[in-house]
Amino acid sequence: MTLAMLGEAWRAMGANRMRTILTMLGMVIGVAAVVLMMSIGQGAQYAIKQSISAMGSNLFILLSGSTQTSGVRTGSGGALTLTVNDAAAIAELPGVQAVAPINPGDAQVVYGPANWNTAIIGTTPAYLDVRAWQIVSGAAFTASDVRSATRVALIGQTAAQNLFGDENPLGKTIRIKQSPFIILGILASKGQGMDGRDQDDTIIIPLTTAQRSVFGIRFPGTVRMIMVQSTGLEVMPEVEAAMTGLLRQRHRIRENADNDFSLRNLTAVANSAEESTRIMSMLLGAIASVSLLVGGIGIMNIMLVSVTERTREIGIRMAIGARERDILLQFLLEAIIISVAGCLIGLLIGVGGALLTEALTGTLVIISGSSVLVAFGVAATVGIFFGFYPARKAARMDPIEALRYQ
Amino acid sequence: MSDAVIRIMDLSKSYATSAGLFPALKNVSLTINRGEFVAIMGPSGSGKSTFMNILGCLDAPTGGQYQLNNRQVSELGRDELALLRNQTIGFVFQGFNLLQRMTLLDNVALPLIYAGVEHAERSQRAHELLTRVGLADKANSLPNQISGGQQQRVAIARALINRPRLLLADEPTGNLDSHTGVEIMALFSELNLEGITIVLVTHEADIASHAKRQVRFYDGSIISDHATAQELQP
Ligand SMILES: Nc1ncnc2c1ncn2[C@@H]1O[C@H](COP(=O)(O)OP(=O)(O)OP(=O)(O)O)[C@@H](O)[C@H]1O
Ligand SMILES: [Mg+2]
Numbered sequence: 001m002t003l004a005m006l007g008e009a010w011r012a013m014g015a016n017r018m019r020t021i022l023t024m025l026g027m028v029i030g031v032a033a034v035v036l037m038m039s040i041g042q043g044a045q046y047a048i049k050q051s052i053s054a055m056g057s058n059l060f061i062l063l064s065g066s067t068q069t070s071g072v073r074t075g076s077g078g079a080l081t082l083t084v085n086d087a088a089a090i091a092e093l094p095g096v097q098a099v100a101p102i103n104p105g106d107a108q109v110v111y112g113p114a115n116w117n118t119a120i121i122g123t124t125p126a127y128l129d130v131r132a133w134q135i136v137s138g139a140a141f142t143a144s145d146v147r148s149a150t151r152v153a154l155i156g157q158t159a160a161q162n163l164f165g166d167e168n169p170l171g172k173t174i175r176i177k178q179s180p181f182i183i184l185g186i187l188a189s190k191g192q193g194m195d196g197r198d199q200d201d202t203i204i205i206p207l208t209t210a211q212r213s214v215f216g217i218r219f220p221g222t223v224r225m226i227m228v229q230s231t232g233l234e235v236m237p238e239v240e241a242a243m244t245g246l247l248r249q250r251h252r253i254r255e256n257a258d259n260d261f262s263l264r265n266l267t268a269v270a271n272s273a274e275e276s277t278r279i280m281s282m283l284l285g286a287i288a289s290v291s292l293l294v295g296g297i298g299i300m301n302i303m304l305v306s307v308t309e310r311t312r313e314i315g316i317r318m319a320i321g322a323r324e325r326d327i328l329l330q331f332l333l334e335a336i337i338i339s340v341a342g343c344l345i346g347l348l349i350g351v352g353g354a355l356l357t358e359a360l361t362g363t364l365v366i367i368s369g370s371s372v373l374v375a376f377g378v379a380a381t382v383g384i385f386f387g388f389y390p391a392r393k394a395a396r397m398d399p400i401e402a403l404r405y406q
Numbered sequence: 407m408s409d410a411v412i413r414i415m416d417l418s419k420s421y422a423t424s425a426g427l428f429p430a431l432k433n434v435s436l437t438i439n440r441g442e443f444v445a446i447m448g449p450s451g452s453g454k455s456t457f458m459n460i461l462g463c464l465d466a467p468t469g470g471q472y473q474l475n476n477r478q479v480s481e482l483g484r485d486e487l488a489l490l491r492n493q494t495i496g497f498v499f500q501g502f503n504l505l506q507r508m509t510l511l512d513n514v515a516l517p518l519i520y521a522g523v524e525h526a527e528r529s530q531r532a533h534e535l536l537t538r539v540g541l542a543d544k545a546n547s548l549p550n551q552i553s554g555g556q557q558q559r560v561a562i563a564r565a566l567i568n569r570p571r572l573l574l575a576d577e578p579t580g581n582l583d584s585h586t587g588v589e590i591m592a593l594f595s596e597l598n599l600e601g602i603t604i605v606l607v608t609h610e611a612d613i614a615s616h617a618k619r620q621v622r623f624y625d626g627s628i629i630s631d632h633a634t635a636q637e638l639q640p
Contacts, residue, residue, distance in 0.1 A: 003525070004519045004528075005519075011507060011508075012507070015507055312503075313505055316503045317505075317516070317520075318464075318488065318491070319462070319464055319491060319497055319499075319503070320491065320492065320497070320516060320517040320520070320564065320565075321488050321489065321491045321492020321493070321517050321520040321521065321568070322488060322492075322520050323484070323485050323488040323489075323520065324484055324485065324488075326519075326520055399464045399465075399491075400459055400464045400465040403464065403499075403503070
């Protein structure tokens with residue numbers, strides 16, 4: 001019975017091939033758009049999640065100099081107001097897990113004939129904990145390396161690749177601003193940071209060594225920034241308030257004066273970045289769904305035309321014994337075949353488009369089973385939903401009226 | 407229980423037109439028994455097609471009663487009417503009303519789809535009937551590839567596929583030449599001999615003479631109803 005109906009639906013669609021294809025096209029575009037947008041959106045979400053977990057969790061960053069000094073931005077070149085002692089004091093606060101004072105910069109690094117400009121991070125061993133950064137081979141430098149300002153370095157994957165090629169960097173000596181440094185360890189890969197920079201293009205050295213041998217600091221003991229990790233997400237507000245209070249006190253800032261440092265909750269920033277990509281990908285999906293809806297309306301439109309055109313046929317079928325549900329099923333099947341076939345083609349195009357996007361732009365795309373399923377489900381529903389009204393219209397016809405229709 | 411297949415009492419039908427209600431049938435009463443072969447005649451516009459459509463459960467009267475096989479048709483729902491059209495009644499139209507996209511075989515087999523018959527049996531029975539009407543060799547042609555007389559024979563085969571006990575035909579020979587018309591009438595006579603009750607509408611007296619009984623309509627009423635004179639029957 002249903003098989004015979006399928007055959008008939010197929011024949012009816014074949015009789016109007018061009019129209020069937022055009023109707024299907026609406027569905028194809030809708031589904032392809034949904035799949036493509038969802039793949040790109042989920043890829044973006046995944047990338048953000050990755051870089052957030054690479055950043056480390058429950059993080060604050062303290063920067064020297066106020067960003068809001070009465071309209072005059074001191075910028076990163078301004079006075080270094082934070083000190084190593086500030087960092088030590090913060091480490092004593094309740095709710096603080098680890099504190100890493102940091103002096104960042106960049107420098108030309110030389111190994112043999114190779115020459116590479118890379119980011120230099122002068123810091124303490126706590127930095128690796130704060131950033132949850134592993135060493136893949138060798139070892140980290142220690143607190144005593146920091147105290148005695150030894151010339152040792154940890155090297156990131158990209159920097160290692162560019163300076164050493166296939167050679168093993170461990171134990172080799174590189175020159176940073178003429179000073180020799182021995183590579184103690186190789187850092188695990190971290191990939192792109194939130195700012196889009198390659199975090200593996202980095203060399204980490206002891207803070208004191210950086211100050212003396214690389215950056216030539218004016219006031220020893222001052223740092224550009226301090227990274228603070230709290231013991232948990234829930235204590236972050238208290239830790240934030242405690243740090244601000246502590247630093248204002250230590251820096252002897254009067255009641256109404258602005259801070260001479262700035263404090264950012266990196267985790268909050270990261271979470272809001274994640275939230276906004278999530279919203280963006282939802283928005284993309286929603287916009288794409290509209291095209292699915294338009295495709296559905298296209299199906300309804302064509303089915304209505306088809307029902308009117310075939311009024312006489314419906315009359316004949318009723319005259320020889322077709323019941324309401326037979327006619328309903330016939331037209332519903334046509335709508336469903338069109339939308340499901342359109343959906344399948346759309347899936348292929350959407351997945352192909354997503355893979356092409358990844359190949360061409362390097363943007364991460366994730367084609368998840370759920371997004372494919374959702375697109376398919378929505379398409380089938382759209383077919384049934386928009387096919388139902390025309391089909392019911394056909395099924396409810398009066399036999400004699402339908403037979404008289406010219 | 408009586409032998410009446412069709413029992414019509416005081417039947418009327420009015421059409422709503424822009425000029426108000428138009429009475430196409432006025433208090434028609436008629437009984438047709440099992441095995442009868444009735445020709446319905448009358449001038450154009452006298453209400454013959456209106457009457458046939460009601461007999462065929464395609465249209466509903468506006469007044470009076472129609473009993474088919476002792477069942478009150480007005481009390482039946484849409485699905486029950488569909489079932490009657492599928493199993494009890496075979497209807498042959500003046501304009502053949504074949505589905506143009508389908509082969510003759512599929513056209514003939516179509517009522518069986520709605521009767522829930524399996525594919526193999528469908529095509530076997532459709533083949534038998536096409537053979538019976540002499541068109542077995544054209545089973546896979548399309549309706550527009552054969553002549554009008556052949557199309558009407560296909561339509562009759564379709565009307566017969568579910569072995570109905572009542573065959574209704576509204577001017578089945580109206581679009582055919584007189585020779586082909588006589589052939590079709592011979593087929594009807596044969597079917598009537600097999601016990602199928604037949605009601606057909608015609609304009610032509612010599613076509614009507616194949617029937618055993620002649621009912622004449624005029625202006626929505628029956629004005630005469632008599633057996634065909636013996637000497638007129640071929
Ligand atoms: N759908 C309709 N709406 C309004 N009036 C109609 C309708 N169908 C038929 N009529 C009118 O009812 C009357 C009877 O029509 P019917 O078709 O039954 O005549 P008929 O006897 O079959 O004629 P013919 O021999 O020409 O086929 C006619 O006057 C016709 O104009
Ligand atoms: Mg007529």
